Amino acid sequence: DAMVIQNPRYQVTQFGKPVxxxxxxxxxxxxxxxxxxxSSQAPxxxxxxxxxxxxxxxxxxxxxxxxRPNTSFxxxxxRSPGLGDAAMYLCATGSGRGEQFFGPGTRLTVL
Amino acid sequence: xxxxxxxxxxxIVQKGGISIINCAYENxxxxxxxxxxxxxxxxxxxxxxxxxxxSEKKEGRFTISFNKSAKQFSLHIMDSQPGDSATYFCAxxxxxxxxxxxxxxxxxxxxxxxx
Numbered sequence: 399d400a401m402v403i404q405n406p407r408y409q410v411t412q413f414g415k416p417v418x419x420x421x422x423x424x425x426x427x428x429x430x431x432x433x434x435x436x437s438s439q440a441p442x443x444x445x446x447x448x449x450x451x452x453x454x455x456x457x458x459x460x461x462x463x464x465x466r467p468n469t470s471f472x473x474x475x476x477r478s479p480g481l482g483d484a485a486m487y488l489c490a491t492g493s494g495r496g497e498q499f500f501g502p503g504t505r506l507t508v509l
Numbered sequence: 510x511x512x513x514x515x516x517x518x519x520x521i522v523q524k525g526g527i528s529i530i531n532c533a534y535e536n537x538x539x540x541x542x543x544x545x546x547x548x549x550x551x552x553x554x555x556x557x558x559x560x561x562x563x564s565e566k567k568e569g570r571f572t573i574s575f576n577k578s579a580k581q582f583s584l585h586i587m588d589s590q591p592g593d594s595a596t597y598f599c600a601x602x603x604x605x606x607x608x609x610x611x612x613x614x615x616x617x618x619x620x621x622x623x624x
Binding site: 404 | 541550
């Protein structure tokens with residue numbers, strides 16, 4: 399099945415220790431998104447790629463960065479995780495018709 | 510500024526009943542309105558969606574009603590089942606060039622369907 403895959407599903411890191419989350423897609427969509435979702439809240443867009451063009455949301459902290467080496471893969475790097483960065487991180491792809499398809503998410507715990 | 514307002518925040522329905530979730534938007538440039546269903550610990554799943562030139566769309570037990578003049582849309586779940594218990598997000602999509610869209614989400618509705 400065509401899918402959005404995220405690894406790992408659960409990530410535990412220490413305060414200040416860099417962490418990388420990965421996303422891959424088999425949908426061949428040219429748009430990929432990273433969202434942060436905290437408990438009982440809606441997903442919050444961090445940034446997105448339109449092909450290789452990177453678009454950062456104005457309120458996304460500098461602590462968050464992203465890489466997209468090719469159409470299929472996208473990475474979220476958190477340089478110095480703080481306790482407030484503990485959340486579910488969701489990757490999504492865009493079909494070009496307004497729909498977005500989400501992966502299962504990575505639950506990040508910061509100790 | 511929240512551009513998509515969703516209500517109620519939580520909803521309890523008996524099995525077999527009708528669940529209704531309402532959303533209102535402000536930006537008339539939105540051109541696509543999806544609903545997402547999210548179970549605990551999972552990513553949101555696209556449930557059903559509508560374009561503003563259509564007043565109603567039905568897929569199985571799920572129906573979207575859309576009122577363009579009132580800038581409101583709603584999700585109706587007929588014959589609600591315990592397995593429908595989840596958080597539902599309405600969203601509105603805005604095209605920002607080419608095939609690049611951004612979603613604005615409502616705050617979500619936690620639906621509980623009692624057996």
